[in-house]
Amino acid sequence: MTKRIAVLTSGGDAPGMNAAIRAVVRCGVHEGWEVFGVRNGYKGLMEGDILQLGPRDVGGIIQLGGTILGSARAPEFKEVAGREKALAQLRQREIDALVVIGGNGSQTGANALYEMGFPVVGVASTIDNDLYGSDITIGVDTALNIALEAIDRLKTTASSHRRAFLVEVMGRDSGYLALMAGIAGGAEAILIPEVPTTPEQVAREIHAAYERGKLHGLIVVAEGAYDADELLAYFKEHHPELGFEIRATTLGHVQRGGAPGAFDRLLATRLGAGAVKAIAEGNYGVLVGSKATEIIATPYAEIVGKKKPLDMRMVELANVLTQ
Ligand code: ADP
Numbered sequence: 001m002t003k004r005i006a007v008l009t010s011g012g013d014a015p016g017m018n019a020a021i022r023a024v025v026r027c028g029v030h031e032g033w034e035v036f037g038v039r040n041g042y043k044g045l046m047e048g049d050i051l052q053l054g055p056r057d058v059g060g061i062i063q064l065g066g067t068i069l070g071s072a073r074a075p076e077f078k079e080v081a082g083r084e085k086a087l088a089q090l091r092q093r094e095i096d097a098l099v100v101i102g103g104n105g106s107q108t109g110a111n112a113l114y115e116m117g118f119p120v121v122g123v124a125s126t127i128d129n130d131l132y133g134s135d136i137t138i139g140v141d142t143a144l145n146i147a148l149e150a151i152d153r154l155k156t157t158a159s160s161h162r163r164a165f166l167v168e169v170m171g172r173d174s175g176y177l178a179l180m181a182g183i184a185g186g187a188e189a190i191l192i193p194e195v196p197t198t199p200e201q202v203a204r205e206i207h208a209a210y211e212r213g214k215l216h217g218l219i220v221v222a223e224g225a226y227d228a229d230e231l232l233a234y235f236k237e238h239h240p241e242l243g244f245e246i247r248a249t250t251l252g253h254v255q256r257g258g259a260p261g262a263f264d265r266l267l268a269t270r271l272g273a274g275a276v277k278a279i280a281e282g283n284y285g286v287l288v289g290s291k292a293t294e295i296i297a298t299p300y301a302e303i304v305g306k307k308k309p310l311d312m313r314m315v316e317l318a319n320v321l322t323q
Contacts (some may be wrong), residue, residue, distance in 0.1 A: 003023035003033040005279060006050060006090065007099040007205045009067040010074075010106035013256055014125045016141025016264030020101050022058040023272025023283060023321065024123075029055055030320045031280055036095060040070040040079035041102070043110055048089040051226040058115035062269075065142070065259050070101075078110050083116055083201070090118060096283065099275045101125045103137070107287055114285040121278045123271045124289040127256060130174040134289025138271065141263040143170070143255045144180055150251055151185035155216055164188075164206055164217030164244035168228035178222035188217045193224035203239040208242030244277050273317055 007024045009017045020035065027033040037057075039049040061068050076082035090098065097119040100110040103126030114120040124134035127143040147169050154165045171179045174238040175192025182190035188209045189202045206217045221228050232248040259267070267290060 003031070003097070003279070004036065004093070004095045004097065005033055005097045005276075006036040006038050006093075006095045007053075007069070007070045007101065008038035008041050008045060009069050009125070010100060010102035010109065011071060012103060012128075013066050013071050014103075014137070015065040015245075015258050015260035015269035016070075016138040017071075017101055017125055018058075018061040019260060019265045019268035020123050020125065020138060020272040021067070023057065023269045024099050024101075024275055025053045025058045026055050026321050026323045027127045027273045027276035028279075029323065030161040033275060036093065037069050038098075040051055040072040041106070042074035042082075042086060043072040045089060045098075046074065046076060046082055046085040048092070050089065050093060050095075061264060062265055063177055063259055065257050067101075078112075080116075083109075083113055083141075085261050086113065087116060087118060091240035092274070098273075098274040099122065099123060099279070101138070102271075103128060104131055107131065111285070112239035116282055119279070119282075119284040121275045121284060122287040122310060123275050124287055125268070125271075128171055128174040128175065129176040131287065131289065133287045135291050135293040136290070138264055138268045139256075139260070140176070141267075142258050142261045144184070144239060145261055146255050146258045147177060147181040147251055148185055150219065150249070150254070151181060151187075151220070154249060155185070155218060158218070158247075160287075162165045162215055162244060164210075164219065164242065164246045166219045166228045166232055166246065168226075168248070168250040168252075170251070170253075171222035175222045175225065178220050178225070182218075182220035185218060185220065187220045188214070189219045190218065191221045191225040193222055193261075197225070199226075199234050199238070202231075203235060203242060206244060206246075207242050209237075211227070217242075217246075223250075243244075268323050269317070269321065273320070
């Protein structure tokens with residue numbers, strides 16, 4: 001019997017979601033299955049906004065940010081009654097399994113549906129990189145590069161005027177983007193929700209950087225740690241001794257909107273293919289993620305004279321995806 005699977009994107013959009021949708025559709029069709037797309041996340045699932053997707057429907061989307069299926073917040077899905085509605089829609093269409101591409105909230109919802117007896121597989125996608133079960137998630141790399149581009153530009157102008165910049169990046173509960181953007185951008189101070197820091201500590205660091213002769217100061221702030229404008233007002237009122245003239249910039253949703261870079265396209269493609277594999281194996285109630293980003297030291301004796309082979313699984317995947 002032909003399997004029928006559905007895919008949806010939920011919660012905050014992330015660059016690379018489209019590449020994941022494309023991989024689910026093409027790998028699913030390659031298995032001989034019928035694949036359906038659900039519009040607007042769990043909201044569309046409850047409303048039955050579901051359409052069949054073929055390989056051509058997902059052509060020309062791998063390079064696009066956002067999600068062609070749309071995403072929405074759906075508080076009703078948190079209630080059993082909301083999920084019953086979704087189950088009725090899935091059963092009416094005789095759909096056998098659902099792929100949920102999204103972050104923490106979306107995977108919590110996916111698990112709730114799974115616990116009601118429906119076969120669900122998750123794909124790790126959030127620019128916050130706060131999903132347990134995946135070292136890196138879809139969208140993080142692109143969002144980070146967008147933040148970095150802005151930071152690099154601000155540093156250039158800051159140096160010309162000997163200014164300090166407070167740059168607020170996304171991350172309500174997670175400091176990942178701010179920490180990595182701060183390290184990669186060469187920040188003097190990084191403020192994240194996980195590590196409480198007082199404005200006084202930051203003021204000391206910035207003043208010390210000025211005293212050391214630095215031409216600019218960069219403070220990267222996660223939105224969950226401080227509001228950049230409020231912090232700016234605080235510094236202006238309480239810390240006239242900073243040295244640098246200080247300005248604030250909030251990057252906001254600009255960070256989500258970019259075209260996915262190579263890393264996110266490849267990660268999303270592999271995770272989408274991984275979700276289809278999980279369904280083929282009957283491995284439900286799982287989050288498909290990526291592991292192993294540790295830094296390791298390997299003795300020369302083990303590496304010299306050898307050439308790392310190409311991962312032939314990627315060659316197979318390339319063939320499947322050229323539908
Ligand atoms: P993200 O997946 O980006 O973390 P949200 O936290 O907004 O996004 O969650 C997206 C959607 O997932 C919510 O609108 C809701 O429909 C569903 N969801 C979130 N938390 C739960 C929960 N505890 N139970 C059921 N569904 C949930």
